[in-house]
Amino acid sequence: MSGDGLDFFVLTGFLGSGKTTLLRDFLGRPEAADTAVIVNEAGEIGLDGIVLRESNDELPIATLANGCVCCQIGSDLAFTIDRLITTPRPADARPLRRIILETSGISMPGPVLRTLATLAEHRMRVAVIGTFDLTRGGDVATYEEAVAQWAAAHRIVATKTDLVAPADLTNATSAIAAFNPVAEVVATADRTSAVKAAFAPLTTLPRLDIAAVSGNAHPRVALCLARPAREIAYPDLAAWLDNLAGALGERLLRIKGLVQVVESPRPLLIECVGTMFSPPRTLQVESAPLSGLVIIARDVDEVELGQVAPLGLFDLSSWKAPDRNGTSARRALKAEWVA
Incomplete structure (x- = not known):
């Protein structure tokens, strides 16, 4: 492992959405030589691991066949x-640079x-694809599960581009933004470019303008931009x-954005x-190009967000409201700040 840490990609997507095909295509590329793969399937027969072996039979692949990884992760x-990172690499192999976890379609x-x-302690840079x-x-x-996967993603890759009309591919970015306007979107008919971009290093700056989202594709998911109303x-x-x-x-x-605070x-x-929050970190720019937080939530309205204390800290704009019919039961959980 390099002293700069390694990339850990959580490859997620609903059942039959093309995760294994995307990963298999990447593993056939030269830069995948320094990659390890963990495959999780919600069943006892690890077919995905067998399929991936066809791409590179020397690839380190670990299979978790103990059910959906999010349910029985333990x-x-x-x-x-830990074993993939600490096990010595072959003498002629390059240092491990990335680990890809392919989750089941219902994780x-x-x-x-x-x-x-x-x-x-392994200093991994974690991203959800x-x-x-x-x-x-x-x-x-x-x-x-599908909505949670899209909302959590740092990058979303449009798949099966060869099976749709050109207009569907053209509209892919806006369709994806209706679920997650802060994710990077890979939507191209060039398969080689798409595969390469899928596992490329992530950009840092979030996109904060959700005004261009042309409606809400999900009846229960709300999007809004919270802009600072005063010094914070x-x-x-x-x-x-x-x-x-x-x-x-x-x-x-999901929450993602930039906020200027008086202490920094x-x-x-x-x-x-x-x-689960990542620790806030200072962005190495002189000032935020746009200051605000994109919030993606389910079964919530503008009034409820406006009641969060301290009151008046943020103005809510570009509100994309859900249909409140069928609201699910609510549970109160505390935020977790993690390394």
């Missing part, structure tokens, strides 16, 4: 990752990220985020998946 995943990203937080099947589009959004001290920001996570619980899907000359990058 210590198995942490142990497997939720949150528990996976919580387990990865226990491996902070989602797949968006253009042949089904938002039809699978009736499944909460860090303790107030931390309290607001903690109270927001506590109020929404499992309904909170540079803006802070704020990011969470579910109620």
Whole structure:
């Protein structure tokens, strides 16, 4: 392993959305030689691992066949990752640069990220990569697992581009942004470019303009941009985020954005998946190009967000409201700040 740490990609996407095909195509590329793969399937027969072996029979592949990784994750995943990192590489092999975990199609990203937080000593750069099947589009959004996967993703790759009309590919970015406007989107008919971009290093700056999202593709998912209404001290920001996570619980899907606080000359990058927050870190720019937080949540309205204390800290704009019919039961969870 290099002293700069390694990349850990959580490859997620709903059943049949093209995850294994995307990964197999990447593993056939020369740069995949310094990659290890962990495959999780919600069954006892590890077919995906067998398929991936066809791409590179020397590839380090570990298979977790103990059910959906988000449901029965326990210590198995942490142990497997630790072994992949600490096991000596062959003398003629390059240092391990990335690990890719292919989850099952019904896995939720949150528990996976919580387990990865226990491996902070390995200094991994963690990113969630989602797949968006253009042949089904938002039809699978009736499944909460699919919406949670898209909302958690740092990057979303449009798949099956060769099976849809050119107009569907052209509209892919806006269709994906309706679920997650802060994710990087890979939508191209050039398969080689798409595969390369899928596992490339992530950019840092979040996109904060959701006004261009042309409607809400999911009847229960709300999007909004929270802009600072006044100068913000860090303790107030931390309290607001903690109270927001506590109020929404499992309904909170994603937060990402930049906030300028009075204690720092540079803006802070704020990011969470579910109620699990990454530590805020100073962004190495002189000032934020746009200051604000994109919030993606389920079964929430503008009034409820406006009641989060400290009151008046943020103005809510570009609100994309959900249909409140069929609201699920609410659970109160505290936010978790993790390394």
